[in-house]
Amino acid sequence: MKRLILSAHVSTKEQAKLYSLDYQLEKGRAYAASIGAEVVAEFKDDMTGTTLQREGLQEALRMLEANQADGIAKWAVPVVPVVPSL
Numbered sequence: 001m002k003r004l005i006l007s008a009h010v011s012t013k014e015q016a017k018l019y020s021l022d023y024q025l026e027k028g029r030a031y032a033a034s035i036g037a038e039v040v041a042e043f044k045d046d047m048t049g050t051t052l053q054r055e056g057l058q059e060a061l062r063m064l065e066a067n068q069a070d071g072i073a074k075w076a077v078p079v080v081p082v083v084p085s086l
Helices: 013-018 021-034 055-065
Strands: 003-010 038-046 071-074
Touching: 003 021, 003 055, 021 038, 021 071, 038 055, 055 071
Parallel strands: 003 038, 003 071
Antiparallel strands: none
């Protein structure tokens, strides 16, 4: 069975309103269950995404290096392309 770490992240209060950290983790749990993976840890980061020095992400990477998990699953905020009007 694959061992997954779930990671949730928001950069702004607006993102948190639309796609809360708990919502993202809920989606991650559903994904893990759909592929038969075991969730071994969950991390939440509520800060800018412009840096990799986020506490939760760094702990997840440490777990990977220590072979305590096989991968990280992160739910991504849907991106809607903006098409300028002609």
